[in-house]
Amino acid sequence: GAVVSQHPSRVICKSGTSVKIECRSLDFQATTMFWYRQFPKQSLMLMATSNEGSKATYEQGVEKDKFLINHASLTLSTLTVTSAHPEDSSFYICSAASRRQPTNYGYTFGSGTRLTVV
Amino acid sequence: AQKVTQAQTEISVVEKEDVTLDCVYETRDTTYYLFWYKQPPSGELVFLIRRNSFDEQNEISGRYSWNFQKSTSSFNFTITASQVVDSAVYFCALSDVFNYGQNFVFGPGTRLSVLP
Numbered sequence: 001g002a003v004v005s006q007h008p009s010r011v012i013c014k015s016g017t018s019v020k021i022e023c024r025s026l027d028f029q030a031t032t033m034f035w036y037r038q039f040p041k042q043s044l045m046l047m048a049t050s051n052e053g054s055k056a057t058y059e060q061g062v063e064k065d066k067f068l069i070n071h072a073s074l075t076l077s078t079l080t081v082t083s084a085h086p087e088d089s090s091f092y093i094c095s096a097a098s099r100r101q102p103t104n105y106g107y108t109f110g111s112g113t114r115l116t117v118v
Numbered sequence: 119a120q121k122v123t124q125a126q127t128e129i130s131v132v133e134k135e136d137v138t139l140d141c142v143y144e145t146r147d148t149t150y151y152l153f154w155y156k157q158p159p160s161g162e163l164v165f166l167i168r169r170n171s172f173d174e175q176n177e178i179s180g181r182y183s184w185n186f187q188k189s190t191s192s193f194n195f196t197i198t199a200s201q202v203v204d205s206a207v208y209f210c211a212l213s214d215v216f217n218y219g220q221n222f223v224f225g226p227g228t229r230l231s232v233l234p
Contacts, residue, residue, distance in 0.1 A: 034222065043209065044163075044224045091161055109155075111162040 003027055004096050006110025013084055013117055021079045021113045023094035029074035030096035030108075035067075038091040038112075047092075050077055084117045091115075120145050122212050122225035130231045131200050138196045139228045141210030145191075147171075152193045153211040154184065157227070163209075169193065170215070200232045 003026040013019050023033060032051050036044040050056035050071035058064050066088075068080040077096075081088055093112040121144040131137045143152065154166040167177065169186055177184045181198045197204055210225040 043226045046222060093161075093163065109163040109165070111160075114161065 004030075004094065004108045004110045006094050006113060008113055009111060010114045011116070013115070015085055015117055016083055018080055018082045019084055019115060021081075021092055021094075021115075023077045023079070023096065023110050025075050025096045025098075025108065028096075028098050028108075029100065030077070031074065031099050032097045033071055033077035034095040034097070035069060035077075035079050036093045036095065038093065040091075044093065047079075081115065084115070086117045089115055089117045120147075120212050120214075120223040122210050122223050124208075124210055124225040124228050126228045127226070128229045128231070130233060132233050133202060134199050135232075136196060136198050137200050137230065137232075138194055139208050139210075139230070141193045141195065141225060143191050143193065143210070143212045145212060147214060149215045151213040151215055152186070153209075153213065154193075154195050155209045155211065156206045157209060158206045166195075197230075200230075202232050202234055205230055205232045 005024045005026055007022055011019055032049060034049050035047045037047050038044045046059050047062045047067060048056045048058045048069050050069050052071050052074050056069035066082055068082060071077040077094060079092060091112050091114050094110040096108045123142045125140055129137060150171045152169045156164040156166055167184055174186050174188055176186060183196045185194045193210060207227045207229045209227045211223060213222040
């Protein structure tokens with residue numbers, strides 16, 4: 001149980017276009033989803049936290065208008081990188097948690113999306 | 119503020135050697151979670167362990183063992199008889215217990231290379 005599916009796993013897009021990444025909890029209801037970004041050879045940095053049905057909370061330095069997060073249901077959160085630029089190229093990974101299933105907390109990560117903007 | 123330090127940036131060992139990855143954390147919370155993750159070259163995060171701050175017992179799982187020392191704020195990870203497949207980046211992480219996801223801080227990671 002407690003599986004999180006993330007796709008696409010890899011995406012290459014042209015500069016100026018938008019890219020959507022999906023994160024789904026397959027067998028539990030994720031009351032909270034998290035989005036992380038990882039630059040090469042660096043650690044994971046939390047970008048934003050989203051609770052189902054409410055606006056996402058962004059970490060300092062993360063542009064809300066550039067990284068649109070939608071958490072419209074208990075099983076799906078999306079991250080849209082708008083007007084992507086080469087400096088947005090990174091590895092994006094989501095995580096999900098459920099207050100109803102606290103034992104899942106911490107190990108439900110998606111497999112990540114490697115975004116390359118050319 | 120929460121902080122996790124992994125002083126070892128890179129470690130290389132020869133297969134079958136034991137290796138310990140260090141993790142030191144800082145938090146003002148009295149209740150917190152500590153985690154270890156493995157990130158192989160493919161990128162996904164593999165959950166290894168979650169430990170509640172109330173539970174200071176050490177844990178062993180196969181070739182893996184963890185030493186939690188609250189007095190020194192350390193949560194070290196040892197791989198016994200290392201194998202080439204253990205080569206990966208290992209992250210230690212710290213989290214608030216009651217505010218899910220908030221203050222979930224990863225350490226900088228330790229890149230382990232196990233040579234045949």
